[in-house]
Amino acid sequence: MSRVFAFLIRRRGGSGWHWTDIVTWVWLVGGLVIMFGPVLWLVFSSFKTPAALSEFPPTLLPMATQTVVVEGYDKPLELYRVTTEDGEERRLAQVRRVGIVAQMVDPEDPGTLYKININDRVPVRSVDFATGNYVEPMEKNDFTLYLRNSVFVTVVATIITLLTNSMAAFALSKYSFRGRDAVMLLIVATLMVPLPVLLVPLYSVVSAVGLFDTLWGVILPTVATPTGVFLLRQYMLTIPDELLDAARMDHASEWQIYWRIILPLAAPALAVLAIFSVVWRWNDFLWPLVVLSSKENYTLQVGLNTYAGELNVQWHFILAMTVVTMIPVVLVFTFLQRYITSGIAGSGLK
Amino acid sequence: MSSGNATRNRIGAAVAAPVTFAASLLNRPLKAWQKLTGNNGMAAFFLAPNMAIFGVFVLVPLVMNFVYSMTSGSGVFLGDRNFVGADQYQRLLDCSNYLNPRTCREDLFWTAVHNTVLFVILQVAFMAVVSMITALILNGRIPARGFWRAVFFFPVLLSPVVVGLIWKWILQRQGLLNFALFESGLDPVDWLLNRDWAFAATIAVSIWAHMGFYTLILLAGLQAIPRDLYEAAEMDGTRPARVFWRITLPLLMPNLLVVIVLSLIRAVQIFDEAYVLTGGGPGTSTLYLTQYIYEVGFASLLRNPGLAAAASIVMGLVLAVLTLVQLRMGRKGEEKGKR
Known part of the structure; x- marks a missing residue:
C-alpha cells in the first residue's frame, strides 16, 4: 500500500506533477477498466435472471426482488416496501396488481388485504445469483x-x-x-x-x-x-x-x-x-x-x-x-x- | 509441503506407469528396426507420424488448392468437378473500376477486399500506437508491473468467440455502453446496427483482444535497450521527447517492424471475433475476406468451392509477400543483434 501511495505522490524532479506521471496513471487505470471491466460485467451479468438482464438502467450486481411464502397463497409473493399515507413504512407482499392499484397483504398477518397505489411502493431487492443460468x-x-x-x-x-x-x-x-x-x-x-x-x-x-x-x-x-x-x-x-x-x-x-x-x-x-x-x-x-x-x-x-x-x-x-x-x-x-x-x-x- | 510433494509424486508415478510400460513395449520391435535399417531408418521412424499428418493435412491441400481454383461446380471431390482453367480468376478479377465494388462481377469479393484493406490499415496503425504507448508505460517506473502487464495481456488468451460475445453483450442496444452514454446525457447508439459503428467496433474489439501480445514483444525490445544510454542522456539533461525520438524509437525499430508485419498478417485473416460480433453485417459493412471464403465455399446456398479456392489463393499470395518481408526483416534483425 505504501508503494502505491509513494507512486501516487511521486513527482518528476520534485517539482510538481509531471505530465508523464498523469498520462501513466490515466492510461493504467483506463486500461484496467477497459480490459477488465467487460469480463467482470460478463461474469456479473451471467448470474442475472432474464428479467434482470432486460432492465434499463442495469445494476452491476445481480439483483432480484425478494419473495415470501404467505399462508393461504400457493406461489411465493413479491415483497415491497410500502410508504403508507401516515408516513409509516411497512413491508407488504403483493397478491396481484389491478391497473395502478396493487392488492397487498402483510406476511405476518395475511388476513387483511390492503389496496396500495403502485407509486407508493418499492420492491425489496437483494443480491441474488441466478445459478439456474x-x-x-x-x-x-x-x-x-x-x-x-x-x-x-x-x-x-x-x-x-x-x-x-x-x-x-x-x-x-x-x-x-x-x-x-x-x-x-x-x-x-x-x-x-x-x-x-x-x-x-x-x-x-x-x-x-x-x-x-x-x-x-x-x-x-x-x-x-x-x-x-x-x-x-x-x-x-x-x-x-x-x-x-x-x-x-x-x-x-x-x-x-x-x-x-x-x-x-x-x-x-x-x-x-x-x-x-x-x-x-x-x-x-x-x-x-x-x-x-x-x-x-x-x-x-x-x-x-x-x-x-x-x-x-x-x-x-x-x-x-x-x-x-x-x-x-x-x-x-x-x-x-x-x-x-x-x-x-x-x-x-x- | 513435503507431504504435498510426496502425494504429487505418487500421482505422477501412477499416471506415468502405464505410459512408461507402453513405451517399453515399443522398445523391442524398435530395436529390431534399428538393427535392420540403422540410423537413417530411425530418423525415418521418428519423422513418420508428424510428416504423414503434415503431408495429408497441409501439403496435399496446399497443392490441391491450385487445382481446385481451376474447377467449377459444387462437388466436394475433385472427380466431381469440371476443369475450367482460369475462369474463376477471371470472374474474381472482372471489374470495370476496382475502387467501386458495385461495378465488379463478384461485387461481394471486392467489397470484402475493400473492407479488409481499410480494416488492416486502421487496425495495424492503431495497434502499433496503442501497444507502443502501453509498452512504454509498462517499462517505466510503476509499482506492481507484473500485475499491470497481466491486465493488458490476458484477453490474448480468450477465445475469439468469447471476445465476440462479451462485446456483443456490451454494444447491444440496451448494453453497458449505451447506459454509460445515457448517464452522461447522450443519445444511445445502435452500435452493431450502424454500418460505420459496426466497422469501427470490429477494429476496436480486435485491438482489445490482441494488443497484449504486441505489447509484450515491444516490452521485450524496450528492456533490451541498455540502461546506460538513458543515464548518459539524463546526465546531459536531454528532454524526454528527444530521448524517445533519438534513443528509444531507433533502437526499438526492429521490434516495432515485427509488430507491424505480424499484426498485418493476422489482420488480413480477420474472421472469428468479427464474425461472432457482427456476422459480417449490417449489410456487408463488416464482411472480410476470410468470411467471404467461408461463405462462398461452405455456408451459402449457391456454394462455389472453386471460386472460394481462387479467392483464398489471392489472399495466400498477399500473405506470402508479407511473410517474405517478415523473414527478410528477421534476418536483418539477427545481423544487427550479432554485430
Missing part, C-alpha cells in the same frame, strides 16, 4: 455434450501434438540424414500458411478420409503444427550430443534415448508447447465450424456461436456458458502466465 443448459444436455467434445479435442490433440512434434524435432535436431535440410525448409515454409488459405481443399481431404463431422476431423489437421516442431527442435539443439553418445555406449536403443533422455530434458519446451496447444485447441473456431455439421459433435465455441446466432437469443444462458468457456483459459493464465509470456518473448509464437 448455469445449471439449466448443462441439464438440457447440449452444453455438457459440447463441453465433453471440447475437452476431448483439447486433450487428445495436445497429447498427439506433443508426441509427434517431439519425435520429429528429435530426428531433425539429432540425426544427420539425406534430405534433412529439405524437410526443415518445408516445415519452415509452411509455418505461415494460414487456415483460411487451406480451407476448401482441407475440407475435401478430410471428407475423403471419412473424418467429416467427427471430432478426429477437428483434431488431426491441427496436430502437425510446424510451430511446435520448430520450437522443440530449437530447444533440443541445445542438448549436448555427448549425452546421447554416452547412452549409446551403454547400449541404449535410439527409442530409449528419445524416451529417457531427450523427453525429460526437453520438458520446459514441452511444457510451453503443451500450454499453447491447450489454449489453441480450446479456442479453435473456424475449422470446427467448417468440419462439424451435426449438433452432437459441436465444440463449445461452435455451440456458443450457434446459440448466439439464433433468432431468439437467450442471453442469460449464453452469458453463463461464455463464462464456462472462459474458465480453463483463465486457469491456465493465472497459474502458467510466466511460461506463456516467456514463450512469446522467446519465439514470437502465439
